[in-house]
Amino acid sequence: MRCKLVEIEIREGENVFIEPLGDLHLGNLGFDEERFLRRVDFIRRTRQKRFWIGMGDYIENIRPYANGFVDRRWSTEILLGEPDWDEQIRRFVDMVRPIRRKCLGLLWGNHEWKTMTSKEFEDRFCKPLKVDFLGSRAYIILRIKHKKKILGEYAIFAIHGSYAGYRLGGAFNRLQDLARIYDADIFLMGHTHAKGFQPDIRVSVEFDENGNPVVVKRPVIYGLTGCFLDPFCLEVDGYMDRKPTPRSVRLGSITIGIDPWEGKLHGYD
DSSP states (O other), X not given: OEEEEEXXXXXXXXXXEEEEXXXXXXXXXXXXXXXXXXXXXXXXXXXXXXXXXXXXXXXOOOOSEETTEEOTTOSTTGGGSOOOHHHHHHHXXXXXXXXXXXXXXXEOOHXXXXXXXHHHHIIIIIHHHXXXXXXXXXXXXXXXXXXXXXXXXXXXXXXOOOOOOSOHHXXXXXXXXXXXXXXXXXEEEOSSOOEEEEEEEEEEEEEOTXXXXXXXXXXXXXXEEOBXXXXXXXXXXXXXXXXXXXXXXXXXXXXXXXXXXXXXXXXXX
């Protein structure tokens, strides 16, 4: 697990926005490149305090072997897109290079770690972009300031994830189960290709300056971070066709808005 502190200076009344980007599967025929590049261009052009987190599975990266075993997905139909994994890496790095300064770090997903070491991932993904490697799960602490005064500190727990259930509710349940162990304000999980968010609150008791107990309600938000891989492509017969799920896939990403002035969290998709 990795942990990173990020200090962000904002203007009066300004909010901070976090956009997780992952599950592109670049190299698959179903990768919606145009949609992804629109998000990259928006992040590049916006004047908002908008940052992004890489959630893993950036490339399709299907090779004959994974984790030392034959990868059964290795077939002509799947490899009709861009089968060269070296080219997939190069293309991804080139695509996100314009927004590298707004990147809080890159997680890696199973489509990366099944065939490469963490050092290779750092060397080929992170170092060319000069961004931090976040491993498979990470805490990112945002310390938000105005005129050098701390307005608030927000903990993001981000994980690529491994949930393989068929229901959207089950994916949220998995994320909320993790919240029983990990304490954070924002929980983000990729891998499922599901997109959505659920606001919640955490209730605790603290003590005021006079030593009296006070009930504190703290906002929490859970986010499933979406994907850019369309499972409904005509004339394509890939593993998503062979093992379809009843869970609908809405392409794109979500955004988490942080309002440190009001102490609120907002979700957008």
